[in-house]
Amino acid sequence: MAIRSVSAALGAMGVVASCLFSGPGRAAEPIKVGEINSYSTLPAFTLPYRNGWQMALEEINAAGGINGRPVEVISRDDNGKPGDAVTVANELLSRENVSLLMGTFFSHIGLAVSDVAKQRKVLFVAAEPLTDAMTMEQGHRYTFRLRPPTRPQVAVLVEEAAKLPAKRWATVAPNYEYGQSSVAVFKAMLSARRPDIQWVDEQWPAQGKIDAGATVQALARAQPEAIFNVTFGPDLIKLIREGNTRGLFEGKAVVSMLTGEPEYLDPLGAETVPGWIITGYPAAQIDTPEHKAFLKAYQAKYGELPKLGSIVGYSTMKSVAAILAKAGSTDTEKLVAAAAGVKVATPFGEITYRPEDHQSTLGLFVGKTAVKDGKGVMVDWTYKRGEDYLPGLAEVKARRPAD
Known part of the structure; x- marks a missing residue:
């Protein structure tokens, strides 16, 4: 049985990735999945993410699809704008007749697509948005989320931060939902x-538009003993470069969200500041059977180490497949029922989507930065299980609207 993969370049027209089974008779009708992400805005994360879901898609279809039906992903770029994300989500549902939605990166965009899912009564499997609101205050029956949200990300860092002798703290975070909620x-x-x-300063640079000189100068004036950083991507590089130039980090502890993710750590190279407490993904160092199998397949296909985006994309697509297989249908209500409590095999081990808040139990790594052979690396890391840091069911009931 031959497999033909179809993919088109990303852009205004989007990308279609599918596997159609050839042979005698008519091919089974594909299950269409709509996928949305900020490909042009944050390629460092979203392109490895796309690699991940495409690899998972090929595996799913090579194994016979879902009950004999191939899965087809129709992908769109949201350009990093909530309005664009809403537009393409509606187009995917109305014009492409997709059965469900998946993806998104930024928190405010994820919330916008989640609202579309609520209004249109369609399943949305959110990949990356970290805002707690997605599964709490703005949670609803149609949205499920893969990535550990803000609270677990922060909680594992607070455990380490509380051990530091520093009393004077400053914060720096992008001025949108993810940054604001992380700092709070x-x-x-x-x-x-x-x-x-004692909290001595807060800096709120616009996402993707940080004035690193002014930000570093303001932080230095506050004379903190420790800094909580939430910037990432190009903003992080600019912050560190300017901070190194001005000596901001000398003698100060830094606790930093996401910095250990290869997407953001690799570009720092020798400019990496050793000793930061970070969350991240030590891709080359994890030796569990599940991860070793994923790593081998990913390197064989793409010729490079996976990024955390690769894990997120792969696990999101596998989640969609598990939900479809459990539901045995593309009917939305059956999909929602199947998603509640579904178990999914991921490179980090088996996870569950909790019925109470639709949050997966995917965990995360916490460790420290170091420089080795002129490259930034994550050391002294441990894996934290997601279920150990998610809010208790009583809190979920108090904060999440009834479905």
Whole structure:
């Protein structure tokens, strides 16, 4: 049985990736999945993410698809804008007749697509958006989320931050939902553990438009003993470069969200500041059977180490397949029922989508930065299980609207 893969370049017209089974008779009708992400805005993460879901898609269809039906992904770029994301989501549903939606990166875009899913009554499997609101205050029956949200990301860092002797803290974060909520949760959690903490400064650069010189200068004036950083991507590179030039980080502890993800750590190279406490993904160092199998397949296909985006894309597509297989249907209500409690095999081990808040139990890594052979690396890391850091069911009930 031959397999023919079809893919087109990303752009205004989008990309279609599918596997159509040839042979005598008419091919089974494909199951269409609509996928949305910020490919042109944050390619460092979203292109490995696309590699991940495309590899998973090929595996799913090579194994016979879902009950004999191939899966076809119709992908669109949201250009990093909520309005564009809403437009393409509606187009995917109305023109392409997709059975469900998946993807998105930025929190405000994920929330916008989640609202479309609620209004159109269609399943949305959110890949990356970290805002707690997605599965809490703005949660609803049609949206499920893969990536650990802000609270677990912050909680594992607070455990380490509370051990530091520093009392004077400053924060720097992008001025949108993800940055705002990360800082709010970090301050609340750390202050609860350490009532002696003093918050001396907050900096809120616009995402993707940081004035690193002014930001570093303002942080230095506040004379903090420690800094909580939430910037990432090009903004992080500019912040570190300017901070190194001005000596901002000398003698200061830094606790930093996402910095250990290869998408953001690799570009820093020798400019990496050793000793930061970080969340991330030590791709080459994980030796579990599930991850070793994924790593081998990914390197064989793409000739490089996976990024965290690769894990997210792969696991999102596998989640969609598991939901479709469990539902045995593309009917939305059956898909929603199947998604609640579904178990999915991922490179980080088996995860479950909790019925109570539709959040997966995917975990995360926490460790420290170091420089080895002129490259930034993650060291002294441990894996934290998602279920150990998610809110309890009583809190979910209090914060999440009833479906």
